[in-house]
Amino acid sequence: MKTSIKQKIEYLLNCAELRRTGPRAAILAVLLGAGKPTTAEQIATKLGRAAPDKVTIYRTLENFVKAGLVHKVFLQKRTWHFEPAQNCSKTQCHPHFTCTDCGNTHCLPDIILPMAKSPHKGFLIHHQQVQLHGLCPGCNPNI
Ligand SMILES: [Zn+2]
Ligand SMILES: [Zn+2]
Numbered sequence: 001m002k003t004s005i006k007q008k009i010e011y012l013l014n015c016a017e018l019r020r021t022g023p024r025a026a027i028l029a030v031l032l033g034a035g036k037p038t039t040a041e042q043i044a045t046k047l048g049r050a051a052p053d054k055v056t057i058y059r060t061l062e063n064f065v066k067a068g069l070v071h072k073v074f075l076q077k078r079t080w081h082f083e084p085a086q087n088c089s090k091t092q093c094h095p096h097f098t099c100t101d102c103g104n105t106h107c108l109p110d111i112i113l114p115m116a117k118s119p120h121k122g123f124l125i126h127h128q129q130v131q132l133h134g135l136c137p138g139c140n141p142n143i
Contacts, residue, residue: 016067023052037073037081099136
C-alpha cells in the first residue's frame with residue numbers, strides 16, 4: 001500500500017513537471033489520503049512535527065494549483081480548501097455538499113451535473129464547480 005501511494009505521488013509530480021521535494025511529496029500525500037477538501041492548516045496538523053513551515057505549505061499548494069494538480073475547491077470561514085484534481089474533468093469538478101448543521105463537507109463524485117449554459121451572450125463558461133448545502137446523513141432527522 002505504501003509503495004502505491006509513493007508511486008502515485010511520483011507519477012503526479014512527474015505529470016505536472018514538478019520536481020519531487022520532501023514538502024511537495026508530504027503535502028500531496030496528505031491531500032491524496034484525506035478523501036475530502038483539506039485546508040493548509042489541516043495539512044500542517046496532519047504532518048505534525050514533520051510539517052514544513054506555513055509559508056512553504058501555502059507556496060506549495062499555490063504551485064500545485066498553478067500546475068493543475070490540485071484544485072481550490074471552495075472558501076469556508078475565509079479559508080481555502082484544496083483537493084487533488086485527479087477525479088475532476090477539465091471542465092467540471094464533482095459537487096461538494098456542506099452540512100448546514102455540523103459544517104462537514106463531503107465529496108459527491110457520483111453526481112454529474114449538466115454543464116451550465118449562459119443565456120447571456122458573451123459569457124464563455126470554462127469551468128463549473130458546484131457547492132450544495134443541506135443536512136448530512138448524520139444530522140438529517142429523517143434518517
Ligand atoms: Zn451534518
Ligand atoms: Zn471533493
